[in-house]
Structure formats: structure tokens, C-alpha cells
Amino acid sequence: xxxxxxxxxxxxxxxxxxxxxxxxxxxxxxxxxxxxxxxxxxxxxxxxxxxxxxxxxxxxxxxxxxxxxxxxxxxxxxxxxxxxxxxxxxxxxxxxxxxxxxxxxxxxxxxxxxxxxxxxxxxxxxxxxxxxxxxxxxxxxxxxxxxxxxxxxxxxxxxxxxxxxxxxxxxxxxxxxxxxxxxxxx
Numbered sequence: 001x002x003x004x005x006x007x008x009x010x011x012x013x014x015x016x017x018x019x020x021x022x023x024x025x026x027x028x029x030x031x032x033x034x035x036x037x038x039x040x041x042x043x044x045x046x047x048x049x050x051x052x053x054x055x056x057x058x059x060x061x062x063x064x065x066x067x068x069x070x071x072x073x074x075x076x077x078x079x080x081x082x083x084x085x086x087x088x089x090x091x092x093x094x095x096x097x098x099x100x101x102x103x104x105x106x107x108x109x110x111x112x113x114x115x116x117x118x119x120x121x122x123x124x125x126x127x128x129x130x131x132x133x134x135x136x137x138x139x140x141x142x143x144x145x146x147x148x149x150x151x152x153x154x155x156x157x158x159x160x161x162x163x164x165x166x167x168x169x170x171x172x173x174x175x176x177x178x179x180x181x182x183x184x185x186x
Contacts, residue, residue, distance in 0.1 A: 011162075012137060012169030019140035021177045024133075031132045032179050034125025042178015046171040048122030048130050052111040053167045059104035061111070061163050064154045108134075108153040108163055133178075134170045 024031050032039050083091070106114065112127045122130070134149035142152070153163055 012141060012165055012172075016137065016140045017169065017173045017176065020133075020136040020173055023136045023139050024177065027136075031136065032129055034123075034128045036125050038125060039179055040126050040129045041181050042174040042176070043180075044122065044126050045129050045133060045174040045178055048112070048115055048126040049133075049167045049171040049174065051115045051121030052108075052130070053164055055111050055115060056106060056108075056160065056163065056167075059106060061160045062105035062107055063156060063158055064107060107150075108166075109150045130170060130174075133174055134166060137166065137169050137173055 030039075032042075032045075034040055109131075112130055115122045115127065131149065135147070138147045138149045138152045139145060141147075149166065152158075153166065
């Protein structure tokens with residue numbers, strides 16, 4: 001099927017968000033409660049999603065990490081009995097540094113987690129709830145009850161614009177349908 005020429009933001013319409021709310025309302029588990037057991041406000045989740053957009057715009061988005069490298073190349077490092085411990089450790093550190101890469105690009109899942117780690121725009125709870133919200137938006141978008149945002153974002157034909165559109169739709173959803181204030185602030 002040929003790709004459409006519509007802008008990615010048009011994909012996530014108000015009708016899609018209303019359907020996502022229906023899916024959320026029918027969820028067995030509460031969507032707005034994070035791992036801490038506390039409720040996150042729609043505004044807090046929206047800020048988290050918008051911070052993820054800013055992070056991806058700054059550092060770049062990558063569909064999925066390249067796991068096709070020959071990771072067995074480092075397995076021979078410790079096989080040389082003539083190496084000193086110091087030489088072996090230096091070789092190991094060099095290998096890890098070379099293989100870990102220096103690209104700041106992030107996947108959608110990594111961006112959500114990194115926003116939650118710094119604490120200025122979110123936390124573990126808002127990262128978790130944001131993921132659930134994005135799942136509901138993708139379920140409404142695809143019509144599939146089993147769809148999830150992270151695998152959707154990792155499809156080879158996805159673009160940075162698609163991910164930004166999803167995060168923007170998630171923020172709109174959170175502000176429109178999410179709880180009005182954090183339970184801690186009440």
C-alpha cells in the first residue's frame with residue numbers, strides 16, 4: 001500500500017482521541033495510576049510527553065537501535081592468556097566505549113524514560129502513564145486492541161514527524177481527558 005501524503009499530525013484526529021478515551025474508560029486497570037500507586041494529572045503527563053518531543057528534537061530520534069553488530073567480536077578479549085590484567089581491562093574498556101556508541105539519538109521508549117529520570121519534566125509515574133496513554137492512542141488509531149505505541153514507533157517506515165505527531169496527540173489527550181490535578185496536590 002503506498003504511503004499517504006497527509007501530514008502525520010492529521011492522523012491523530014479528535015475522533016481518534018475520543019476513541020482512545022473510550023478504550024481508556026473500558027480498561028481493566030487504571031490508566032492514570034503509576035507504579036508508585038499515585039495518580040498523575042493529565043497536565044503532568046502532557047508536560048512529560050512535550051519534554052520527550054523537545055528531547056527528540058534536540059538529540060534526534062532513531063526508530064530502533066542497531067542490534068545487528070557483531071557483538072561476539074569482544075568475546076575474544078579475555079581469551080589471550082598472555083595479556084596482563086591491565087591490558088585486558090584497557091582492551092575491555094576500549095571495546096565497551098567503541099560499541100556503546102556516542103550517538104545521542106533515542107527511541108521513543110528511551111526518550112520517555114530519560115525525561116522521567118531527570119525529574120524536571122516528569123518522573124517514573126508520568127513516564128509509565130505516558131506510555132499507557134500512547135498505547136491507547138495507537139489502539140484507537142489502528143483499531144487493534146493489542147497494539148502498543150513502542151512497537152508501532154519502531155516500524156521501519158516511521159519518521160520523526162510521526163513520533164512527534166503521536167507525542168503531540170498524547171499530550172492533547174492527557175490535557176483533555178486526564179485527571180485535573182495530582183492527588184498529592186489535592
